[in-house]
Amino acid sequence: AQSVTQLDSQVPVFEEAPVELRCNYSSSVSVYLFWYVQYPNQGLQLLLKYLSGSTLVESINGFEAEFNKSQTSFHLRKPSVHISDTAEYFCAVSDREGSNYKLTFGKGTLLTVNP
Amino acid sequence: DTGVSQDPRHKITKRGQNVTFRCDPISEHNRLYWYRQTLGQGPEFLTYFQNEAQLEKSRLLSDRFSAERPKGSFSTLEIQRTEQGDSAMYLCASSVAGRQFFGPGTRLTVL
Numbered sequence: 274a275q276s277v278t279q280l281d282s283q284v285p286v287f288e289e290a291p292v293e294l295r296c297n298y299s300s301s302v303s304v305y306l307f308w309y310v311q312y313p314n315q316g317l318q319l320l321l322k323y324l325s326g327s328t329l330v331e332s333i334n335g336f337e338a339e340f341n342k343s344q345t346s347f348h349l350r351k352p353s354v355h356i357s358d359t360a361e362y363f364c365a366v367s368d369r370e371g372s373n374y375k376l377t378f379g380k381g382t383l384l385t386v387n388p
Numbered sequence: 389d390t391g392v393s394q395d396p397r398h399k400i401t402k403r404g405q406n407v408t409f410r411c412d413p414i415s416e417h418n419r420l421y422w423y424r425q426t427l428g429q430g431p432e433f434l435t436y437f438q439n440e441a442q443l444e445k446s447r448l449l450s451d452r453f454s455a456e457r458p459k460g461s462f463s464t465l466e467i468q469r470t471e472q473g474d475s476a477m478y479l480c481a482s483s484v485a486g487r488q489f490f491g492p493g494t495r496l497t498v499l
Binding site: 277279282305309315316317318319322324363365367373374375376377378379380381 | 391392419421423428429430431432433436443444479481483486487488489490491492493
C-alpha cells in the first residue's frame with residue numbers, strides 16, 4: 274500500500290516569487306511519481322511525471338520536480354510564478370511493480386498567486 | 389475535443405434515490421478508472437477496467453455501487469439508495485501506456 278503526504282494545504286505567494294510545493298510518499302514497493310494540476314472548474318491534468326532515469330523532471334510551463342529516494346520526496350518547484358499558476362496541485366504515486374497503474378493521491382495543495 | 393467526457397456534470401438527488409453516471413474514454417484507451425474526490429481530499433481510487441473486464445475494486449466501493457464497461461467502450465457507475473455521504477466529485481480517467489487522462493468529473497449532491 275502507498276500513501277502520499279502533501280505538507281501544505283494552502284500556499285499563497287506573490288507573482289514572480291519562487292514556490293515549492295512539498296510531497297512525501299510512503300510505499301513498500303518502488304513507485305512512479307506524478308504531479309497533477311486542477312485549474313478552477315477543470316479536470317485534473319498531468320503536470321509532470323517521474324518514471325525512471327534523471328531524478329529531475331521538468332514541465333513545459335516552467336515547473337520542475339526532483340525525486341529523492343532517500344527522503345521519499347518529490348517536491349514541486351517553480352522559480353517565478355504567474356497569476357495563471359493559481360490552481361490546486363496533487364502529488365500522486367502508482368505501484369511500479371503492479372499492473373493496474375492506479376493512482377494514490379495526496380490531499381492537494383492550493384497555490385494562490387497574488388498580484 | 390477528443391478527451392475524456394463525463395455526463396452529467398452535476399447531479400442533485402434525494403437520499404434513497406438511484407443515480408447513474410456515464411464516462412466516455414478517449415477512443416482506443418483500453419484502461420478506464422473511476423475515482424471519488426470529497427471536499428478537501430485528493431481523489432481516491434474506486435475501480436478499474438481493462439477493456440470490458442473489471443479487474444479491481446476498492447473497499448470504498450460498497451455493494452450499493454456498481455460499475456460496468458460493456459464492450460470495453462464507455463463506462464457507467466451506478467449508486468443505489470444514495471446516502472448523504474455519497475456526495476462527492478466522481479472522476480473518470482482513461483489510459484494507455486500508464487498515463488491517465490481525466491475527465492471533468494460529475495459532482496453529486498445528495499440532499
